[in-house]
Amino acid sequence: MKAYLYKGYTVLADQAPEGxxxxxxxxxAQADTILRLYExxxxxxxxxxxxxxxxxxxxxxxxxxxxDDGQGLSEAYAPFRVSLTEHRIIAVNxxxxxxxxxxxxxxxxxxxxxxxxxxxxxxxxxTCLMALKLLGxxxxxxxxxxxxxxxxxxxxxxxxxxxxxxxxxEAMPRVHRLEKEDLFRHTxxxxxxxxxxxxxxxxxxxxxxxxxxxKNAPMVAxxxxxxxxxxxxxxxIMLSDPVERLAQVAWRQSNLNEAGVFDGQGLRPEQxxxxxxxxxxxxxxxxxxxxxxxGRAYGRHGEGLILANDITAYDDQLSQDLSQRVATLNMExxxxxxxxxxxxxxxxxxxxxxxxxxxxxxxxxxxMDGVYYGVPLRTRNGLPALEYLNLDQQLCDRLIxxxxxxxxxxxxxxxx
Numbered sequence: 555m556k557a558y559l560y561k562g563y564t565v566l567a568d569q570a571p572e573g574x575x576x577x578x579x580x581x582x583a584q585a586d587t588i589l590r591l592y593e594x595x596x597x598x599x600x601x602x603x604x605x606x607x608x609x610x611x612x613x614x615x616x617x618x619x620x621x622d623d624g625q626g627l628s629e630a631y632a633p634f635r636v637s638l639t640e641h642r643i644i645a646v647n648x649x650x651x652x653x654x655x656x657x658x659x660x661x662x663x664x665x666x667x668x669x670x671x672x673x674x675x676x677x678x679x680x681t682c683l684m685a686l687k688l689l690g691x692x693x694x695x696x697x698x699x700x701x702x703x704x705x706x707x708x709x710x711x712x713x714x715x716x717x718x719x720x721x722x723x724e725a726m727p728r729v730h731r732l733e734k735e736d737l738f739r740h741t742x743x744x745x746x747x748x749x750x751x752x753x754x755x756x757x758x759x760x761x762x763x764x765x766x767x768x769k770n771a772p773m774v775a776x777x778x779x780x781x782x783x784x785x786x787x788x789x790x791i792m793l794s795d796p797v798e799r800l801a802q803v804a805w806r807q808s809n810l811n812e813a814g815v816f817d818g819q820g821l822r823p824e825q826x827x828x829x830x831x832x833x834x835x836x837x838x839x840x841x842x843x844x845x846x847x848x849g850r851a852y853g854r855h856g857e858g859l860i861l862a863n864d865i866t867a868y869d870d871q872l873s874q875d876l877s878q879r880v881a882t883l884n885m886e887x888x889x890x891x892x893x894x895x896x897x898x899x900x901x902x903x904x905x906x907x908x909x910x911x912x913x914x915x916x917x918x919x920x921x922m923d924g925v926y927y928g929v930p931l932r933t934r935n936g937l938p939a940l941e942y943l944n945l946d947q948q949l950c951d952r953l954i955x956x957x958x959x960x961x962x963x964x965x966x967x968x969x970x
Contacts, residue, residue, distance in 0.1 A: 567591040583633035597924035599823035600650040603939035604643040616923040641934040651818030661936025667695030674748025677895035685904030691725040738786040775807040782820040797830030801926040828919030830855025831928040832902035868946035
């Protein structure tokens with residue numbers, strides 16, 4: 555690997571880009587942004603933050619890389635210590651179509667106060683709206699709301715207009731109605747919370763998540779293609795279930811041309827995230843209070859959830875028991891006649907988004923190993939920066955198996 559000056563940018567690469575000028579290796583660490591170019595295939599996103607020494611030399615964004623192997627900076631990479639800490643090294647995967655655009659725009663555009671749109675004002679959508687209205691005044695400027703049912707838009711625009719401080723004058727996001735033609739325009743973040751035909755408490759459904767997938771996937775595909783048509787460059791956050799599967803649908807469908815061929819001209823992998831783990835983390839803490847301090851959640855919202863009871867003192871059997879218990883905890887509320895939507899809307903939805911905007915650690919399903927998989931991370935410069943920990947090998951094995959199972963499920967459903 556050598557250092558180059560390429561189109562005005564400081565880059566590290568295994569092979570010199572055409573027209574690049576080689577420069578002193580150690581001198582690159584002084585650059586405001588360092589781009590690590592590599593050919594990573596289609597299982598890594600097009601761009602992400604490098605924040606561990608081993609990934610300067612061998613970039614990777616996947617579950618195998620979640621474990622911090624304790625590797626320090628070798629003498630050759632010592633000048634990059636500050637760059638790593640300050641999240642100034644960005645990996646750019648040259649396998650993706652249009653990768654040179656990432657040189658100029660490596661991250662998803664972001665601004666504060668953010669402009670947000672919510673698609674779907676059912677139980678989860680309107681509860682997320684209320685939480686963002688009440689808590690997001692310092693981070694969100696306005697929230698546009700849309701639903702296929704016009705009375706729902708009218709209702710929630712009316713209700714939110716009347717939620718104000720009486721005398722303090724503290725800022726709150728402005729809520730306004732949208733028409734379909736307004737979607738994916740003049741906005742930074744789109745939250746997709748629309749659903750079709752969720753099973754009511756007491757209804758018999760063999761596989762609730764699969765039933766949701768089959769009903770919701772065609773609707774997600776429709777809006778994903780709309781994002782493509784409008785050259786949308788902001789965030790597309792999936793809040794509808796099954797979160798991880800539908801995030802995959804949104805990304806892939808936006809990248810299919812009229813002939814149904816993948817062309818990479820739609821949403822970039824890092825533009826799409828799925829918010830489903832926040833509430834699983836909260837539920838784990840309600841079942842096992844000691845979990846909240848050092849526990850972690852990974853994987854999927856519901857079946858496929860992988861919890862670690864304590865990352866400093868991992869107990870594999872206890873963690874598996876906790877995962878199984880929490881994955882089905884929502885059924886307890888359904889058994890008494892209620893749908894469990896407040897926790898997902900607030901913990902997974904609103905609070906995760908606000909943490910993202912603040913640059914704080916939160917849970918999100920991001921594109922890694924070719925699928926959308928839930929992990930703890932932070933957002934830096936509009937790009938994901940994974941949390942690397944000294945994870946127990948048994949936990950790592952569970953994560954690798956979890957990704958493999960998700961891939962197999964996706965492949966089995968291809969064509970549906």
